[in-house]
Amino acid sequence: MASRTSKTFLSLGRINIPLLGFNKSSGKATYATALSINSSSGNEGLPDRGGRGPFVRRPRREAGEPRTGKMPVDQDWTAVYPSAAPFRPGSVPLPVRMGYPVKGGIPPEKKGNLELIKIPNFLHLTPAAIKKHCEALKPFCTEWPSALETDTKCDEHFPIKLESKEYVSAGPSLRNPSARIVHLRVKLSSLNLDDHARKKMIKLIGERYCKNTDVLTIKTDSCPLRQQNYDYAMYLLTVLYHESWKTEAWEAEKTVADMEDYSWEDSPSQKNILDVLLRMKVAGEGDGEEVRQQLLGRKDVQDYKDSVTRLKNEGESESSMLQYKEAVKKVFNM
Amino acid sequence: MAASLSSIRNVRVLSALAWSSSLCSISGSRGLHVTVSCCKNRAARIRVGKGDKPVTYEQAHHPHHIGHRKGWLSQHTNNLKGEDGAAERTVEDVFIRKFTFGTFHGCLANEIVIKRRGNLLNVCAVMLQKLPPQKFYFLIGYTESLLSHFYKCPVKLEIQTLQDKIVYKYL
Numbered sequence: 001m002a003s004r005t006s007k008t009f010l011s012l013g014r015i016n017i018p019l020l021g022f023n024k025s026s027g028k029a030t031y032a033t034a035l036s037i038n039s040s041s042g043n044e045g046l047p048d049r050g051g052r053g054p055f056v057r058r059p060r061r062e063a064g065e066p067r068t069g070k071m072p073v074d075q076d077w078t079a080v081y082p083s084a085a086p087f088r089p090g091s092v093p094l095p096v097r098m099g100y101p102v103k104g105g106i107p108p109e110k111k112g113n114l115e116l117i118k119i120p121n122f123l124h125l126t127p128a129a130i131k132k133h134c135e136a137l138k139p140f141c142t143e144w145p146s147a148l149e150t151d152t153k154c155d156e157h158f159p160i161k162l163e164s165k166e167y168v169s170a171g172p173s174l175r176n177p178s179a180r181i182v183h184l185r186v187k188l189s190s191l192n193l194d195d196h197a198r199k200k201m202i203k204l205i206g207e208r209y210c211k212n213t214d215v216l217t218i219k220t221d222s223c224p225l226r227q228q229n230y231d232y233a234m235y236l237l238t239v240l241y242h243e244s245w246k247t248e249a250w251e252a253e254k255t256v257a258d259m260e261d262y263s264w265e266d267s268p269s270q271k272n273i274l275d276v277l278l279r280m281k282v283a284g285e286g287d288g289e290e291v292r293q294q295l296l297g298r299k300d301v302q303d304y305k306d307s308v309t310r311l312k313n314e315g316e317s318e319s320s321m322l323q324y325k326e327a328v329k330k331v332f333n334m
Numbered sequence: 335m336a337a338s339l340s341s342i343r344n345v346r347v348l349s350a351l352a353w354s355s356s357l358c359s360i361s362g363s364r365g366l367h368v369t370v371s372c373c374k375n376r377a378a379r380i381r382v383g384k385g386d387k388p389v390t391y392e393q394a395h396h397p398h399h400i401g402h403r404k405g406w407l408s409q410h411t412n413n414l415k416g417e418d419g420a421a422e423r424t425v426e427d428v429f430i431r432k433f434t435f436g437t438f439h440g441c442l443a444n445e446i447v448i449k450r451r452g453n454l455l456n457v458c459a460v461m462l463q464k465l466p467p468q469k470f471y472f473l474i475g476y477t478e479s480l481l482s483h484f485y486k487c488p489v490k491l492e493i494q495t496l497q498d499k500i501v502y503k504y505l
Binding site: 061063084085086088089090099100102108111112113114115117118119120168169170171172173178 | 391403423444449463496
């Protein structure tokens with residue numbers, strides 16, 4: 001018996017038995033039996049026992065009424081579907097129909113409906129079931145610490161934020177190579193940097209700095225393990241911090257083109273405005289250093305300086321252009 | 335398996351023929367590609383006949399109805415974008431279908447639906463009531479334990495039984 005079944009198992013794809021649902025034209029097997037098999041009911045076709053006496057087949061037990069007929073209206077549904085399970089037409093007391101109807105017909109009913117089995121169902125996640133889950137999980141939960149009520153307090157106590165992802169997928173393996181990526185985010189304002197260190201840090205990190213939110217993001221994925229990537233990210237942060245505090249000899253060669261912000265002192269704009277004012281002034285006052293200093297001290301010149309600095313640093317906008325216009329008008333007494 | 339034959343023509347001959355619009359091989363080579371026939375317009379279709387062939391919902395709808403009128407027989411997350419392992423799951427699915435077809439010989443009413451929930455492999459099948467329940471239970475236990483040993487993951491077999499196959503229409 002065992003050898004026979006093994007032979008039929010091995011030669012499944014090849015034998016053209018008319019009882020099995022083989023589609024001869026395409027040569028592929030449909031793994032379901034054809035409808036031409038008579039369902040055995042009663043005692044038909046008894047095998048010959050070879051003289052051992054008549055074989056009495058146990059009478060076939062009729063299938064009882066499905067459970068849906070016996071369900072009270074106020075039953076506990078979480079007992080019927082306690083966990084995720086495929087759709088069982090005998091357990092769900094709803095007259096659900098699913099499928100594309102035949103012409104002039106209605107969708108097929110739920111009994112034996114493969115479409116209802118194919119789709120995922122959420123019969124195990126009714127509100128009552130979810131309430132039960134929450135009740136069961138409550139003993140394991142702890143309160144959120146009261147000292148961390150607001151976001152600013154969280155930032156103050158935990159300035160470095162680390163992000164990494166875990167992946168769950170269907171299959172026997174847990175491993176996912178994307179799980180090793182680590183993002184480290186820190187606000188530069190929470191680091192102890194003076195002016196030079198801050199500017200140097202921003203130059204060192206380049207693309208990884210977001211100006212609007214003042215956040216440095218380091219993404220590490222070069223090591224195969226998450227622990228290694230985390231260590232590397234912390235090492236990078238430490239090195240950046242210490243390097244930005246150091247001042248190298250070649251930093252003294254910083255030119256105006258390297259400057260991050262526009263500064264008005266010793267700029268062409270300052271020279272121009274002073275020249276214009278000197279020419280405007282009554283001749284005879286001289287052209288010395290102290291006259292220039294005195295001019296610089298005037299309020300309208302200071303306003304002009306502020307408006308030009310703002311235009312250059314922030315870019316052109318309605319209010320900055322208006323401010324520049326007012327300052328120019330005041331300087332030239334228009 | 336594709337074999338491509340290309341013959342490169344002489345450039346002088348080609349310049350004489352370049353003005354002829356019927357030839358498309360102006361660049362200087364002709365190709366002939368041969369593949370195994372795909373029969374895409376004959377796959378998984380039961381041809382309309384005299385009207386006496388009973389057919390289930392699954393068989394009546396053609397493959398281009400998948401996603402519109404039919405669902406998927408096998409669902410797992412490895413088919414999503416950026417995930418790998420799709421090929422291994424497909425091979426597992428094919429084996430499981432052949433295995434259950436052979437184990438429950440003559441009892442399957444319809445195709446098998448395979449669902450994967452994390453590690454768990456859930457095989458849902460609709461069967462005809464051809465065997466006594468004891469034999470069914472034995473075969474279910476046999477399938478579950480054998481498949482879980484093969485694939486090193488828990489395998490659950492969910493069976494529903496019917497008296498007869500559900501006929502959708504007659505082709």
